[in-house]
Amino acid sequence: MARVIAFVNQKGGVGKTTNTVNLAAIAGHTLGSTAEDQSQVLVVSTDPQASTIWWADRVHEDQLPFDYHQCDDKPEDLARLKLLDQYEYVFVDSPGNIEDEKILMATLDSTDEVVVPLPPAAMAYAPTKRTIEKVLEPRGVPYRVLISDWDPRDGRVDLEQTQAYVDNNEWPRLNSVIRHYKIHERAAAEGQVCTQYPKGRIGLEAREDFFRLAVELGIGGRPLPRQARKRPATKAKAKGKA
């Protein structure tokens, strides 16, 4: 069964697409392909604007570590996401303006966890609160808030205020913070995902945030199959050899 993680926030422009694509890139890059050369990560866009698809289409197919699929009018397809056995992870990007409730509800019903991106900007607070309290909590969907698009050059005040806002509301919050980097903003037009960023300081720092997020979400490689594990030498054997 695939693990499904959806990025949801009714506020537009909070980083749902940026975070979905880059986290999926880290997951796909880390897990690699199966023996049949099949990617283990799928990205599904439920946004009729299909920015994710536009972005992924621009990346050279040898460099894109995930498969992708547009699904904005077939709630019955979303209900089957967990059953996609060929994938370890499915990441779902959702629209800001939720016009089709059926699609959102189908996404929430099939998701294991929702990540709610929230930039450190007071304008985003009220729509985020609505998303959590009117949509996610009544549905009983596990969720965590991810502070995203924070520009360290602006100082820590906005970040700390936003962390306090989340904590005062008693919403679960991810420790990882996705920082603002111009390279993320340019990536879609350049046809790049974060695993392709140049190895300079900025590229590595920008990518590091998504590695950290992946670790916090418990996204990683599969355990070695049993027969491939080396047995540690027993004391008796080790003595005999000496």
Ligand SMILES: Nc1ncnc2c1ncn2[C@@H]1O[C@H](COP(=O)(O)OP(=O)(O)OP(=O)(O)O)[C@@H](O)[C@H]1O
């Ligand atoms: N960490 C970041 N660093 C720099 N720019 C960012 C970052 N996150 C998002 N952006 C920029 O902010 C804008 C909005 O981001 P994005 O499209 O990911 O948001 P969204 O929530 O998917 O929007 P929508 O609701 O319209 O689908 C984009 O121009 C994107 O490049």
Ligand SMILES: [Mg+2]
């Ligand atoms: Mg988007």
